Amino acid sequence: MDRLGHLNPAQREAVQTLSGPLLVLAGAGTGKTRVITVRMAELIRNGVTPERILSVTFTNKASKEMLQRTRELLGGRMKKRPWISTFHALCVSVLRAEIKHLGYPDRFAIIDRGDQESIARGVLRDIRVTEKALRPGDLLSVVSRWKSAGVPHQRAAEVADDDKEFLAALGYRRYQEKLRATGSVDFDDLLLLTNRLFREFPEVLERHQRRFDHVQIDEYQDTNGLQFSIIEALVRGHNNICVVGDDDQSIYGWRGAEVRHILGFSQHFPGAKVIRLEENYRCTDRILDMANRLVQHNRDRHKKQLRPNKQSLEDVRFLEFSDETLEAEQVVREIRFLHQQKNVPLRDFAILFRTNEQPRLFEAELRRYGLRYVLLGSQSFYDKKEIRDLLAYLKVIAHPDDEVSLLRIINTPARGIGNTTVEKVMTEAVREGVPFWDMAQRLVNDGVITVKAGAAIDKFRQLLDTFRRKMESQPEKMDVVLRELIDTIDYEMEIERQYKDPQQALMRTAGLDDFVGSLTDYVTRTTGPTLDDYLASVALDGRDDEPDKEKQAAEDAVKLMTLHSAKGLEFPRVYLVGLEEGILPHKRSVDATEKEIAEERRLAYVGITRAQDYLTLSRAETRKRYGKPRKSMPSRFLREMQQEPPRVAVEPGQPA
Numbered sequence: 001m002d003r004l005g006h007l008n009p010a011q012r013e014a015v016q017t018l019s020g021p022l023l024v025l026a027g028a029g030t031g032k033t034r035v036i037t038v039r040m041a042e043l044i045r046n047g048v049t050p051e052r053i054l055s056v057t058f059t060n061k062a063s064k065e066m067l068q069r070t071r072e073l074l075g076g077r078m079k080k081r082p083w084i085s086t087f088h089a090l091c092v093s094v095l096r097a098e099i100k101h102l103g104y105p106d107r108f109a110i111i112d113r114g115d116q117e118s119i120a121r122g123v124l125r126d127i128r129v130t131e132k133a134l135r136p137g138d139l140l141s142v143v144s145r146w147k148s149a150g151v152p153h154q155r156a157a158e159v160a161d162d163d164k165e166f167l168a169a170l171g172y173r174r175y176q177e178k179l180r181a182t183g184s185v186d187f188d189d190l191l192l193l194t195n196r197l198f199r200e201f202p203e204v205l206e207r208h209q210r211r212f213d214h215v216q217i218d219e220y221q222d223t224n225g226l227q228f229s230i231i232e233a234l235v236r237g238h239n240n241i242c243v244v245g246d247d248d249q250s251i252y253g254w255r256g257a258e259v260r261h262i263l264g265f266s267q268h269f270p271g272a273k274v275i276r277l278e279e280n281y282r283c284t285d286r287i288l289d290m291a292n293r294l295v296q297h298n299r300d301r302h303k304k305q306l307r308p309n310k311q312s313l314e315d316v317r318f319l320e321f322s323d324e325t326l327e328a329e330q331v332v333r334e335i336r337f338l339h340q341q342k343n344v345p346l347r348d349f350a351i352l353f354r355t356n357e358q359p360r361l362f363e364a365e366l367r368r369y370g371l372r373y374v375l376l377g378s379q380s381f382y383d384k385k386e387i388r389d390l391l392a393y394l395k396v397i398a399h400p401d402d403e404v405s406l407l408r409i410i411n412t413p414a415r416g417i418g419n420t421t422v423e424k425v426m427t428e429a430v431r432e433g434v435p436f437w438d439m440a441q442r443l444v445n446d447g448v449i450t451v452k453a454g455a456a457i458d459k460f461r462q463l464l465d466t467f468r469r470k471m472e473s474q475p476e477k478m479d480v481v482l483r484e485l486i487d488t489i490d491y492e493m494e495i496e497r498q499y500k501d502p503q504q505a506l507m508r509t510a511g512l513d514d515f516v517g518s519l520t521d522y523v524t525r526t527t528g529p530t531l532d533d534y535l536a537s538v539a540l541d542g543r544d545d546e547p548d549k550e551k552q553a554a555e556d557a558v559k560l561m562t563l564h565s566a567k568g569l570e571f572p573r574v575y576l577v578g579l580e581e582g583i584l585p586h587k588r589s590v591d592a593t594e595k596e597i598a599e600e601r602r603l604a605y606v607g608i609t610r611a612q613d614y615l616t617l618s619r620a621e622t623r624k625r626y627g628k629p630r631k632s633m634p635s636r637f638l639r640e641m642q643q644e645p646p647r648v649a650v651e652p653g654q655p656a
């Protein structure tokens with residue numbers, strides 16, 4: 001077979017278009033990700049230096065394949081790798097070098113969702129807004145929306161639409177002050193600040209424009225305005241930009257992604273070549289048929305041909321259960337049967353759902369039968385208490401000013417620094433705008449807190465200083481130092497104290513080993529490891545659209561994940577569960593606008609098109625809400641999948 005023999009003619013054309021703007025606009029499973037993978041290898045074969053190519057991808061599988069192909073090409077003589085990263089990771093690399101221009105410290109910290117929530121709670125307390133008036137989560141989503149739209153806190157009050165948003169505008173300002181005070185940035189800031197640097201500092205932009213000769217982007221339909229603006233600036237000199245995507249799979253509208261970037265690509269980049277792929281290699285004909293029927297109910301979309309390449313082995317099945325417990329029981333029972341009696345490997349199965357409440361019952365069933373599973377996305381590894389505690393230690397070691405993390409661990413495990421003491425110091429520290437540690441010293445001198453408490457604080461500070469020195473002097477041994485820290489603070493005793501159930505305690509302790517293991521992983525595969533860099537990678541990992549979500553997906557286990565985190569992936573057997581009004585489409589969207597319903601429909605489309613051979617759709621007739629069973633209606637999408645799409649109204653006298 002010749003080098004590109006495994007590609008169809010349209011794909012071949014795409015991978016051989018090596019310069020200028022190129023858009024591959026095509027439906028699910030048509031090989032878009034494969035195209036940019038092979039195209040990268042082609043660029044290198046044609047003499048482009050690997051590290052001068054930037055590929056923005058969303059799945060670990062794609063990143064791995066790209067690296068693999070590059071290695072094959074260069075016969076293992078790869079001195080430098082191409083840049084394969086996500087948008088956020090790209091921005092971290094820019095900011096590490098340039099953020100000082102914006103008055104931030106070089107060693108800024110990236111706060112994750114958990115930190116954001118603690119800060120938001122503190123902010124609302126400070127501005128005396130009750131949870132009833134505005135919940136921390138709501139504050140964060142409004143702030144995130146503003147940030148993605150490029151609205152700075154100074155202007156938020158002007159764009160606030162209602163009372164809630166007005167409160168959020170006040171909160172936004174305070175939130176931003178808190179981040180600035182500790183030299184931290186959140187995920188949205190990564191994009192926002194990079195974009196600002198590129199706009200306000202031409203020499204910075206130029207430096208980064210010179211880094212890359214070619215840029216490729218996967219899942220382009222989900223880029224938001226800031227991401228677009230960053231990329232547009234980056235490629236301005238050469239316009240060697242290749243993007244691939246599918247407008248029918250745009251599912252991040254709620255996070256500010258705009259389909260118009262993909263649909264308007266040719267206007268932004270005049271002379272762009274547009275290639276369409278029409279062969280679907282993933283799904284069987286019946287699965288594809290379902291997907292096509294469903295998505296045709298959306299109005300504003302590019303019409304696409306999608307031809308299947310695989311005959312169905314079985315019809316798409318639709319199962320109805322009397323309640324959600326039975327749904328979980330039966331689905332898992334079937335998986336167990338197929339696995340144990342028919343030797344189907346567990347990795348073939350994926351259970352996809354819309355909301356974070358759904359997986360709990362499936363997990364319980366899988367555990368009951370001892371079937372291995374991984375839950376991807378939502379409740380990540382880093383969300384467990386013991387991991388968050390240790391992460392907080394590492395964060396305070398890296399950033400002594402990180403007060404959110406400090407408060408988490410100052411008395412965990414207990415070391416005689418009581419709540420009242422902490423509160424007194426904190427209140428004064430905030431009022432006077434001095435670091436916690438300095439204020440503690442001052443209050444001991446003033447006799448406001450006891451000498452004993454003061455001594456305990458001082459001892460803790462020394463402990464942190466000691467470990468900071470250890471980590472800095474031997475970064476390649478950070479994992480060993482972390483283990484020593486766990487022993488020194490006797491964290492395993494803390495676990496035994498907290499979890500009386502020995503099984504639980506054992507599991508939590510094993511979690512500590514995994515955490516140390518993740519740091520070992522990091523130091524062995526990184527040249528020039530630093531604690532900051534590690535913490536940044538952890539922060540980025542926790543997000544649902546980051547590559548490492550798939551690290552575990554390769555394992556032989558049933559995958560449970562939300563529809564959002566399933567994008568780009570494929571599985572031989574898919575169960576799409578909870579097809580009910582209020583779940584999918586989601587309840588926020590039931591009496592929602594057509595636009596919101598359309599996004600839910602695209603989510604369902606993404607789910608269906610993850611299935612390679614077998615697809616099962618299910619719903620429960622009743623589902624508990626606030627502890628009470630409620631009747632639920634079948635999802636409108638079920639009906640739509642079974643009927644032909646609505647005809648466009650035809651004027652009298654015109655041919656239909």
Ligand SMILES: Nc1ncnc2c1ncn2[C@@H]1O[C@H](COP(=O)(O)OP(=O)(O)OP(=O)(O)O)[C@@H](O)[C@H]1O
Pocket residue numbers: 006007008011027028029030031032033034035246249281282567568569570609
């Ligand atoms: N020309 C081809 N011949 C055979 N198989 C192919 C071909 N092109 C792609 N495939 C296979 O089809 C499947 C889907 O490809 P890929 O994941 O690249 O599609 P995609 O368009 O990126 O899908 P999505 O829209 O879901 O991201 C993969 O298993 C891939 O290996």
Ligand SMILES: [Mg+2]
Pocket residue numbers: 032033034218568
């Ligand atoms: Mg893809």
